[in-house]
Amino acid sequence: MSRTAIEPRQERSRATRERLLESAVILLAEAGWTNTTVATVATHAGVSRGAAQHHFPTRDDLFTAAIEHMTVARVQEIQAALTARGDGPVSVREVLDSLVDMYTGPLFKAALQVWNAAAVDPAVREHIIPLEQIVAREAFRLAATLLNIDRETPRLRAIVAATLDLGRGLGLANILTDDANRRSWVLDAWSEELQAIIARETA
Numbered sequence: 570m571s572r573t574a575i576e577p578r579q580e581r582s583r584a585t586r587e588r589l590l591e592s593a594v595i596l597l598a599e600a601g602w603t604n605t606t607v608a609t610v611a612t613h614a615g616v617s618r619g620a621a622q623h624h625f626p627t628r629d630d631l632f633t634a635a636i637e638h639m640t641v642a643r644v645q646e647i648q649a650a651l652t653a654r655g656d657g658p659v660s661v662r663e664v665l666d667s668l669v670d671m672y673t674g675p676l677f678k679a680a681l682q683v684w685n686a687a688a689v690d691p692a693v694r695e696h697i698i699p700l701e702q703i704v705a706r707e708a709f710r711l712a713a714t715l716l717n718i719d720r721e722t723p724r725l726r727a728i729v730a731a732t733l734d735l736g737r738g739l740g741l742a743n744i745l746t747d748d749a750n751r752r753s754w755v756l757d758a759w760s761e762e763l764q765a766i767i768a769r770e771t772a
């Protein structure tokens with residue numbers, strides 16, 4: 570088979586995989602773990618079940634790949650958007666808004682469904698632990714880069730970790746009800762504290 574014939578096939582395969590990953594995240598967030606299967610994801614993506622299983626032989630393969638793919642993509646999007654503005658440094662408050670956005674949208678809701686399943690299913694847990702390490706590393710790298718801090722400074726590393734933990738907590742508080750007003754108040758306060766801590770540690 571010629572190279573020109575192979576390349577369009579590879580492009581179609583990548584596009585199919587992308588649709589499956591996006592549909593998996595949407596359905597996990599909207600329908601939950603129990604009601605989301607390879608079959609329902611394939612239908613939502615407009616892909617045959619056989620094609621879906623070709624890319625992802627098991628349900629766990631599909632869901633963990635979806636969360637990893639979408640999280641890394643979201644981190645990259647946030648970093649590109651904030652660092653490409655070209656109108657000066659990004660404020661600490663803007664960084665906090667962007668980080669917390671990762672924990673208040675459909676992606677976080679989808680991830681929660683997988684975490685809940687992992688808490689009671691050792692097979693899912695085996696899949697999810699390496700994934701969480703990737704997600705945590707990407708989120709930490711993003712936060713440290715946008716806050717312009719030295720990742721080798723132990724206290725600042727702890728502060729970044731605490732900031733990400735705060736974001737997750739605010740995301741959980743937003744699951745059942747709209748917590749936007751309280752979240753804004755908390756982030757205003759933490760932004761002031763965070764700026765003061767960074768200034769002291771980098772003086």
